[in-house]
Amino acid sequence: MNRQRGFTLLEMLAALAVxxxxxxxxxxxxxxxARALQQVQRSDRLSLVARSLIDDATDHVLVAGRSNGEWSGVRWQMDVSVIPGANGSANAFRLDLQVDDGGRHARYSTVQVRSAGSGAGQ
Incomplete structure (x- = not known):
């Protein structure tokens, strides 16, 4: 008795459907x-630009007011305000930074304390 065993057409169709x-x-x-990875890359880019701008502000004398510009294709706006305090030997500044690359927006905020008359961060 010679029995050949194999798959039926119905079993093959079921396997292909699965x-x-x-x-x-x-x-x-x-x-x-892939979509999540692209979103993370865009957010990282905004974070790096913001960090660079805040580091750049640390190297200069802070003056209360608003400044803006574009850095590596990212538009930015920074508001610097003096935080009132009773101590005359140090000034506290609040930096509010908004970055925008067209499709994504991010806001960052930090406080820097400087000795009176100092141009660099303490």
Missing amino acids: LAVCSSVLVVAFGNG
Whole structure:
């Protein structure tokens, strides 16, 4: 008795359907991962620009007021204000920075304390 065993057409179609569903789930997962990676890269870029601008402000004399410009394709605006205090030997400044690369916006804020008359950060 010679019995050949194999898969029926219905079993093959079911296996292909399962394979198609699994591969479509994987394609969606990879697409979402790539999209999330792009968002993180854009946020990192804004953070790096903000850090560079704040570091640059640390190297100069702080004056209350607003300044703006563009750095590496990112528009920025910085508001510097004096925080009132009773101690005459140091000045505290609040730096509010807004960066914008067209599609993403971010706001950063920090406080810097400087000795009276000092141009560099203490």
